[in-house]
Amino acid sequence: MILAILWATLPLIWVFISSVRPDAETYAFEQTFLPQNPTLENYATLFRVTRFGLWMRNSAVLSTITTLAVIILAAMAAYAMSRFRYRSFEIFGRMTLMAYMMPPIILVVPLFFILFKLHLTNSMIGLTLVYIGTRLPVGIWMLRSYFQGIPQELEDAAMVDGTTRFQAFYKIILPQAMPGMIATGIFVFSVTWQEFLFASILIFSAQKTTLSAGVASFLSEDWIYSWGVLMAAGVMISLPLVLFYMFLQRYLIAGWGGGGLKG
Amino acid sequence: MASAFKKVRKPKSNRHRGQMARSDHRLAILMISPAILLVFVFALLPMLQGLFASFFQVESATLKMTFNGIDNYVWLFSKPLFWQSLWRSILWVTGTTVFQFVLGIGIALLLHQELKGRNIARGMVLFPYLIPAIVLSLTWRFILDPTMGIFNRMLLDFGLISRPIAFLSKPHTALLFVIIAGIWKYTPFVVMMVLARLQVIPVELEEAAKLDGANSWQLFRYITWPWLLPVVIVTLLLRTIWTFRQFDIVYLFAFGGPLFGTTTLPVLVRYLAFDAKQIGPAAATATAMLVMLLVMSWGYFILYNRAEKNLS
Incomplete structure (x- = not known):
């Protein structure tokens, strides 16, 4: 068991240790496991010298808007699909499943041309729309099974008491579906936060890019990089996801079990 | 508009109230249409365009398209690079999934035992799954760095090599380490799935087998394994596709x-489309991938049905 824990965490511990190790020690011939003079210098450099702070803000804005939009739109669609069983909705359901299995690499070239025609290449709005459109299928899929598990009697009772169906939806059903929506939200946020492919192709200016694409440009440029700074970047990118996971673990497991999720 | 939406089955709630309210019907369409629009424009349309483009020659500068039948496919299948990439894909998929499952099932069985610190261990073991691809790449590039990397330093210290090796500068070792990184990142997913299934194993089955004097190997072979099999197959399908x-x-x-x-x-696909400017062949490669994915899903579906049947 200790071996399993070490195998899972040692590389991460190493990243963290290296992020607080001064470069002089990283590059030294003799190295100790723990840094002799731990420092936050690498983090300071990361935010001062590179555009990391800007990218982090871009990613945060993009991921937040995408997540909120996906939760709202997917909840409405999933509700409509679970309560009104039209043939056309059923067909849409099948199509979302297919869209969900679709490798993103298949979509990226045509997407580039679609955005080009809409004058939305190199635009964060364009990228956000792409994220929403490509994340909606998984959102709908996760939430649909969730809504199906909520008994119809709940809203029927409310509607007999005179509320409209839409009121019943957001006053009665949405609170019931909260754990499922939180799980969906975290999943969408985390895949969007770290997304690389679409961002790297649909955005081409360094001001507008996201964390993954921005940091990847360090690796391809002939930037003489400091491993300490890169490891600090690694810690900063992972941190929000690790924190989310620790605080919202129970929702995640409930939601993932319910929706049959994949990575 | 309304006639386009044929009713298959009336919702239960309305049965006793006669015809479903018109406003409900409009509301349902209103609620679903933004999602339909976005999914259509940004997921389904590009997919269809991709399929379509694979039968055309596309000028990368002007985007002018000329129909050329199956020329893209012929061109693609005549290129060794395509077959080599396919082979590397096979190595990558089998290498990562096989070890993910061996390790994942092993760790899940271990974490299922009544051991001290089990809950903490369960939490820790899942961490790699949270690590974004870019961080994964940074981590392994650093660990494997020929001058500063810990891996080379350790090999040197133990005297296994006499000078540092640039693992990521050699095609074979680079692929090997990508596979190792893939195993590292996705083993937790298998652990999660298998552990969830282990927790709902019927206790009577295990008890009965123990009474019959089954040893722990027999217990695993005849009780635990058949119970896990359907989940293992579903997970295998998902992992194969996702990998x-x-x-x-x-x-x-x-x-x-x-x-x-x-x-x-x-x-x-990325190389062909954006570096080699061969958009038609890139689309053909993507379409070929799609066909392979469909075949894989179909194969697993058959396996899954068989495993479910054996269980009952």
């Missing part, structure tokens, strides 16, 4: 290099 289409991890590790050593099919 096959995986772009970020493989690409960020070494950008498809060295010498195309880590160019799997998705990386090849």
Whole structure:
């Protein structure tokens, strides 16, 4: 068991240790496991010298808007699909499943041309729309099974008491579906936060890019990089996801079990 | 508009109230249409365009399209690079999934035992799954760095090598380490799935087998394993598909290099479309991937049905 824990965490511990190790020690011939003079210098450099702070803000804005939009739109669609069983909705359901299995690499070239025609290449709005459109299928899929598990009697009772169906939806059903929506939200946020492919192709200016694409440009440029700074970047990118996971673990497991999720 | 939406089955709630309210019907369409619009424009339309483009010659500067039948496919299948990428995809998929499952099932069985600190261990073991591809690539590039990396330092200290090796500059070792990184990142997913199934194993089955004097191997072979099998197959299907289409991890590790050593099919699509400016063949590669995915899902579906049947 200790071996399993070490195998899972040692590389991460190493990243963290290296992020607080001064470069002089990283590059030294003799190295100790723990840094002799731990420092936050690498983090300071990361935010001062590179555009990391800007990218982090871009990613945060993009991921937040995408997540909120996906939760709202997917909840409405999933509700409509679970309560009104039209043939056309059923067909849409099948199509979302297919869209969900679709490798993103298949979509990226045509997407580039679609955005080009809409004058939305190199635009964060364009990228956000792409994220929403490509994340909606998984959102709908996760939430649909969730809504199906909520008994119809709940809203029927409310509607007999005179509320409209839409009121019943957001006053009665949405609170019931909260754990499922939180799980969906975290999943969408985390895949969007770290997304690389679409961002790297649909955005081409360094001001507008996201964390993954921005940091990847360090690796391809002939930037003489400091491993300490890169490891600090690694810690900063992972941190929000690790924190989310620790605080919202129970929702995640409930939601993932319910929706049959994949990575 | 309304006539386009044929009613298949009236919702239960309305049965006693006669005809479903018109406003409900409008509301349902209103609620679903933004999702339909966005999914259509940004997911389904590009997919269809991709399929379509694979039968055309596309000028990368003007986007002018000329129909050329199956020329893209003929061109593609005549290129060794395509077959090499396919082979690397197969290596990447089988290498990562096999070890993910061996390790994942092993760890799950271990974490199922009544051991001290089990809950903490369960939490810790899942961490790699949270690590973004870019961080994964940074981590392994650092660990394997020929001058500063811990891996080379350790090999040197133990006297296993006499001078540092640039693992990511050689096609074969680069692919090997991408596979190891893939195993590392996704084993937790298998652990999670198998552990969830283990927790609902019927206790009577185990008890009965123990009374009959089954040893722990027999217990695993005849009780636990058949119980796990359906989940293992579903997880295997998901992992195979997701590994096959995986772009970020493989690409960020070494950008498809060295010498195309880590160019799997998705990386090849990117290379063809954006570096070689061969949009038609890129679309053909993507379409070929799609066909392979469909075949894989179909195969697993059959396996799954068989496993479910054996259980009952």
